[in-house]
Amino acid sequence: MRREIVAVVLICAFFALAAYYQANITQNLDHPREREVNVNYAQYVGQNVTISGIVVSAGAQSFLLKAVQGTYEIVSSEAVQPGDRVTVLGTLQAGHQLREVTMLASSPLLSSLVYVRSFFALIFLVVLFFVSWRFDWRACVFRPREPGRECEQRRQKKGGV
Amino acid sequence: MDWMAHLAFVFILCTLLALKWPVFGGRNTVLAMVGAVLPDLFKLYLALPLIFTDYLAPFHIPIGTLLMCGLGALLFEEGTRTRVFLLFTFGMATHYALDALLKHVTGGIMFLYPLSWETWQLQLVRPDNWLRTSIMVAAAVLVYGLLKVRSDRRVGRAERATEETSGNV
Numbered sequence: 087m088r089r090e091i092v093a094v095v096l097i098c099a100f101f102a103l104a105a106y107y108q109a110n111i112t113q114n115l116d117h118p119r120e121r122e123v124n125v126n127y128a129q130y131v132g133q134n135v136t137i138s139g140i141v142v143s144a145g146a147q148s149f150l151l152k153a154v155q156g157t158y159e160i161v162s163s164e165a166v167q168p169g170d171r172v173t174v175l176g177t178l179q180a181g182h183q184l185r186e187v188t189m190l191a192s193s194p195l196l197s198s199l200v201y202v203r204s205f206f207a208l209i210f211l212v213v214l215f216f217v218s219w220r221f222d223w224r225a226c227v228f229r230p231r232e233p234g235r236e237c238e239q240r241r242q243k244k245g246g247v
Numbered sequence: 248m249d250w251m252a253h254l255a256f257v258f259i260l261c262t263l264l265a266l267k268w269p270v271f272g273g274r275n276t277v278l279a280m281v282g283a284v285l286p287d288l289f290k291l292y293l294a295l296p297l298i299f300t301d302y303l304a305p306f307h308i309p310i311g312t313l314l315m316c317g318l319g320a321l322l323f324e325e326g327t328r329t330r331v332f333l334l335f336t337f338g339m340a341t342h343y344a345l346d347a348l349l350k351h352v353t354g355g356i357m358f359l360y361p362l363s364w365e366t367w368q369l370q371l372v373r374p375d376n377w378l379r380t381s382i383m384v385a386a387a388v389l390v391y392g393l394l395k396v397r398s399d400r401r402v403g404r405a406e407r408a409t410e411e412t413s414g415n416v
Binding site: 089092093096097099100103104105106107108110111114115116117136173174175188189190192193196197199200201203204206207208210211214215218219225226227228229230231 | 248249250251252253254273274277280281284287301302303304305308310311314315317318321322323324325350351352353354360361364366373374375377380
């Protein structure tokens with residue numbers, strides 16, 4: 087019972103943290119994001135904002151960035167390729183234009199490899215975890231696996247002891 | 248940073264620490280490894296609508312991850328929970344140590360949230376850097392190999408000593 091109470095307290099504390107974060111993040115950001123910009127575009131013109139997205143087309147002095155809620159023209163001399171994932175910090179201008187201050191671009195291959203590596207790591211971790219630990223459904227807890235003891239228990243069950 | 252780098256880093260640390268403090272070794276290493284990926288639970292946002300992103304953000308803030316470590320520890324037997332919690336927390340600390348090295352255009356880790364909204368980032372490594380992951384995985388394999396050879400030698404020596412003793416009797 088005590089365990090359930092502690093779990094509920096921890097979950098409530100997490101929800102409180104999340105609600106506080108959600109309610110105050112906009113005022114505490116270093117730079118507004120696309121979400122804030124979209125709510126009131128005119129308010130942020132002339133300010134530095136952060137936009138992330140995928141490069142749709144690239145020219146010599148600018149490129150088009152498809153973000154979540156719109157497409158922006160980024161004025162920048164940085165070399166990017168269509169398909170690159172880019173995060174730009176830049177000065178917002180009228181007409182969905184951004185003059186780049188600093189940016190980080192990543193090729194589609196490199197950014198997807200991060201997820202591929204993480205997927206294999208997750209599989210490895212799950213296997214490794216269940217080699218050492220087993221879940222006891224009756225007590226609802228993880229217990230260490232003790233190969234000798236488990237074989238003994240199985241033998242006893244088979245023997246009807 | 249990808250989970251392979253996180254797991255390799257915490258594995259190396261635990262394996263080396265276990266030489267002096269056995270509590271970091273054996274099946275406890277995997278608990279620290281679980282702790283090392285707990286902060287990235289916030290990546291659930293990839294599967295959810297954009298509106299939930301800010302609600303999930305506290306997963307990747309130390310205080311939020313600590314709460315998750317506590318919740319996770321409750322899934323273990325009574326009497327072992329404090330140790331499990333501390334191992335999860337150790338793994339979590341290694342996660343933030345690595346993530347603090349990353350390059351970001353803006354923002355960083357809010358180490359002191361909810362007391363402060365200030366973010367910290369060392370801006371040293373690109374998040375998609377595969378070379379660092381490869382080096383870390385290679386180092387983890389090397390550490391594992393060296394310690395395996397070391398423990399095999401010890402077992403061999405102990406067996407020889409037992410044989411000699413029984414031969415003398």
